[in-house]
Amino acid sequence: xxIPVRRCGASxxxxxxxxxxxxxxxxxRWPLVLIDLDTEEGIVGRSYLEPYLERSMxxxxxxxxxxxxxxxxxxxxxxxxxxxxxxxxxxIGLEGVSMIALTGLGMATWHALAKAANLPLAxxxxxxxxxxxxxxxxxxxSQ
Numbered sequence: 001x002x003i004p005v006r007r008c009g010a011s012x013x014x015x016x017x018x019x020x021x022x023x024x025x026x027x028x029r030w031p032l033v034l035i036d037l038d039t040e041e042g043i044v045g046r047s048y049l050e051p052y053l054e055r056s057m058x059x060x061x062x063x064x065x066x067x068x069x070x071x072x073x074x075x076x077x078x079x080x081x082x083x084x085x086x087x088x089x090x091x092i093g094l095e096g097v098s099m100i101a102l103t104g105l106g107m108a109t110w111h112a113l114a115k116a117a118n119l120p121l122a123x124x125x126x127x128x129x130x131x132x133x134x135x136x137x138x139x140x141x142s143q
Contacts, residue, residue, distance in 0.1 A: 045112025
């Protein structure tokens with residue numbers, strides 16, 4: 001299963017009623033970044049991020065799209081993708097927007113794998129017997 005990245009990283013802002021008041025200020029809107037990964041097999045892996053600052057979406061969405069584009073048409077392998085993506089961040093650092101974008105994309109790839117195996121997301125991440133979650137052809141850890 002591989003990703004042809006047709007859509008990835010839409011941003012929306014939801015009005016909060018009542019607004020949230022904190023030491024950081026008043027939050028009357030809550031930003032969400034919606035991540036949909038369409039696979040060549042027609043399975044859509046989904047995840048979302050809540051960056052809490054609307055202006056951060058300007059940076060998150062392009063970063064998510066860049067990470068997705070790099071892995072385009074490659075088999076879905078969340079652990080390998082995360083390691084590769086993280087290694088690519090060595091020069092700019094492993095904190096902040098880049099790591100958040102990488103993690104959001106990773107959640108969507110795990111979701112796609114779970115759907116392909118017809119399993120709940122939590123079960124697809126299990127690695128310990130006797131509850132082997134992924135069939136061998138999808139389980140990269142057993143290869």
